[in-house]
Every structure is written in structure tokens, then in C-alpha cells.
Amino acid sequence: MADENNTGPIVAAVETDAELKTSAAKKQRSPRRQKTDAEPVRAVSKATAAKSPTAKPRRYSEQERNEKLKLIETQVTEATSTLKDAIKGAGISEQTYYQWKRTVKPVDQRDEKLLPASDELADLVQLEEENQRLRKILAKKLRAENAELRKRLGLE
Structure with a gap:
């Protein structure tokens, strides 16, 4: 009875034989179309390509x-x-x-x-003069404040 239950190698051999038979039989391909059939299709596709968004911009x-x-x-x-x-x-x-x-x-x-306009040039000159004037006023105020702080601290 032990021999009857041991069917593993026989089943495996049968499966491999079946795979070899199916792989040996090759599928047959249908014959290719001739080029004369493809030319009218291309002409139609060119006509539709002119209408498609991929046409020349x-x-x-x-x-x-x-x-x-x-x-x-x-x-x-x-x-x-x-x-x-x-x-x-x-x-x-x-x-x-x-x-x-x-x-x-x-x-x-x-x-x-x-091409800066003459008005823009005049405005620029005026702004530069005002900037110089304000810098001088600020410098005077800072000198006065600095001198006052030195007197309070007794550094002079």
C-alpha cells in the first residue's frame, strides 16, 4: 500500500510531458496585408491630421x-x-x-x-538736494544729542 500512495513522481512526469507537447505545437500567424491596402489609409489619415490640433501651429x-x-x-x-x-x-x-x-x-x-523724461530728471535732482539737506539736519541733531549724553555721563 505504501507504493500506491506514492504517486508524486508519476504525476509530475505526466505534467511535464503535457507541457512539452503544447509548447511544441506553434501557433500559426495570419498572412500579412499587402502594402497597397495600407496606402489609402495613410492618405485618409493625412487629411484628418490637417484638421486635428497637432497640425502646424x-x-x-x-x-x-x-x-x-x-x-x-x-x-x-x-x-x-x-x-x-x-x-x-x-x-x-x-x-x-x-x-x-x-x-x-x-x-x-x-x-x-x-529715455528718461525731462520732468523725471528734474524730480531726481530735486530729490537728491532734499536728501542732502535732510542728512545735514540729522547729523546736527545727532552731534547735539551725543554732546548732551557726554555731559551727563561726565566724559568731557
């Missing part, structure tokens, strides 16, 4: 860019819409908006630095 002129930027800024400042909504309403992406904004801003800053 549109180029805007400087005037169109400035108009769109002004439109977005006015919508945001008037609180009629959020920045993201205003950008989408203008028909551009957020990345495009920030690129345009970055390229426009340095030009404005250069113009302001190169």
Missing part, C-alpha cells in the same frame, strides 16, 4: 499678439474672468501667453531706461 503677427495680450489683461483687471479663462477665450495656450508676455516686457523696460 498658426503664426500671429506682432499686432495680433499685442491685441490678444491687451484683451486678456483687460478681462483679468476688470475681473470678468480668471486668467486661464481669458487665455482660453483668446484662443491661445497658457505657454504661448507667457512666452509672448516675456518677449514684450523687456522691450518696454528698455525704452523706459533709455
Whole structure:
């Protein structure tokens, strides 16, 4: 009876034989399509690609860019819409908006630095004179206060 209960190696041998038979039989593939069938599909896909968002991006002129930027800024400042909504309403992406904004801003800053108005120059001179006058008054007050403290402490 001990031999009848010991069926482990026989079952294992039967399972390995079954695995070998199934692996030996290979699956048959269907034949490939000919290239002539694929060409009309490609032509259709090119026609639909022109309508899809992955098509060549549109180029805007400087005037169109400035108009769109002004439109977005006015919508945001008037609180009629959020920045993201205003950008989408203008028909551009957020990345495009920030690129345009970055390229426009340095030009404005250069113009302001190169050409100060005569009024601004006069204001600057006046502020410098007032600054010098206030520094002299402060210096006199500090000298007087310092001298008074020395008398109280008996350092003189």
C-alpha cells in the first residue's frame, strides 16, 4: 500500500510531458496585408491630421499678439474672468501667453531706461538736494544729542 500512495513522481512526469507537447505545437500567424491596402489609409489619415490640433501651429503677427495680450489683461483687471479663462477665450495656450508676455516686457523696460523724461530728471535732482539737506539736519541733531549724553555721563 505504501507504493500506491506514492504517486508524486508519476504525476509530475505526466505534467511535464503535457507541457512539452503544447509548447511544441506553434501557433500559426495570419498572412500579412499587402502594402497597397495600407496606402489609402495613410492618405485618409493625412487629411484628418490637417484638421486635428497637432497640425502646424498658426503664426500671429506682432499686432495680433499685442491685441490678444491687451484683451486678456483687460478681462483679468476688470475681473470678468480668471486668467486661464481669458487665455482660453483668446484662443491661445497658457505657454504661448507667457512666452509672448516675456518677449514684450523687456522691450518696454528698455525704452523706459533709455529715455528718461525731462520732468523725471528734474524730480531726481530735486530729490537728491532734499536728501542732502535732510542728512545735514540729522547729523546736527545727532552731534547735539551725543554732546548732551557726554555731559551727563561726565566724559568731557
